[in-house]
Amino acid sequence: MNVTINGCRLNVEVFGPEDGHVLIAHHGGGGIGSLAEPRATFGPVADRFRVIVFDARGCGLSEGIPPYSHEQWAADVDAIREWAGAEKVVVAGGSYGGFIALEYAVAYPEHVSAIILRDTSADGSNLALAFENARMQDRVEIDWDNFNRYWGGEIRDDADLKACWAELIPLYDFEYDAEKSAARVExxxxxxxxxNWCFQQNWPIYDVKPALPSIAVPTLVTVGRKDWVTPVSASETIARLIPDAELVVFEKSGHSPQVEEAEEFQRVLRSFLDRAVPAPEVIR
Incomplete structure (x- = not known):
């Protein structure tokens, strides 16, 4: 459905019982992401939770009205919370969506009941590690001009973004499957x-580490052992700084354990949610 949020038309999907505790999941990828990933990841818990996924402004099928800043994207999450009529929500995000989940938790702590993070970072330092990992790998030959333009936010148009992403996607999985990766690109x-806004304007100033010790809700931090772009060390930093955080490393995953080890990821996810947001007792 189309919902106008802070003056911008967003593509929103809602699943689960109307009286369920609300879970809002933010997709990753900046300009390459959409609600498809969080829908697949969190759809299974819609048996108990009111799951809301959406294309962020400037992404997917949503309207493109700048700014595409972390502050604006977090404000849009809060406006979706208000639209849903929820006082508190579980906020979730993977990869770039994890940045927004953390920004939301820091800016709107009174509205957060729990946090779920997947393969993300609390600042931009992981990019230096990612560059080193890219140099050390032998899976694919990298066009360094395209690589640097991608991470520097110097993409010319949508077709150029697709082409650069197609060159990068082989780095993301634990086991590379060319056919599946090509299908994901398409x-x-x-x-x-x-x-471009993400990497020209957001990335240079992104650092929520100083605020993480103030987060006072249960937090699940998940990451694939072979994640090249947001390595395990980035998740370890988050888990160390948030007082009530638990870290789960998926040993046979790259950047997407929710896909590569889907069954175990769902088990971990549901176990965490059952402890962090217990189902209300039924009075007989």
Whole structure:
């Protein structure tokens, strides 16, 4: 459905019982992400939770009205919370969506009941590690001009973003499957304006580490052992700084344990939610 949030038309999908505790999941990818990933990841818990997924402004099928800043994207999450009529929500995000989940938890702590993070970072320092990992790998030959333009936010148009992403995607999985990766590239929706904003304007100032010790809700931090772009060390930093955080490393995953070890990921997710947001007791 189309919902106008802070003056911008967003593509929103809602699943689960109307009286369920609300879980809002933010997709990753900046200008290459959409609600498809969080829908697949969190759809299974819609048997108990009211799951809300959406294309962020400037992404997927949503309207492109800048700014595409972390502050604006977090404000949009809070407006979705208000639209849903929820006082408190579980906020979730993977990869770039994890940045927004953390920004939301820091800016709107009174509205957060729990946090779920997947393969993300609390600042931009992981990019130096990612560059080193890219140099050390032998899975694919990297076009360094395209690589640097991608991470520097110097993409020319949507077709250029798609082409650069197609070159990078072999790095992301624990076991590379060319056919599956090609299908993922074709299924994507590419929005170069928001992508460029992410890496020109957001990345240089992103650092929530000083605020993480103030987070006072249960937090699940998950990461794939072979994640090249947001390595395990980035998740370890988050888990160390948030007082009530638990870290789960998926040993046979790259950047997407929710796909590569889907059954175990769902078990971990549901176990955490059952402890962090217990189901209300039924009075007989």
């Amino acid at each position: 299924a994507g929706i590419y929005r170069h304006e928001s992508h």
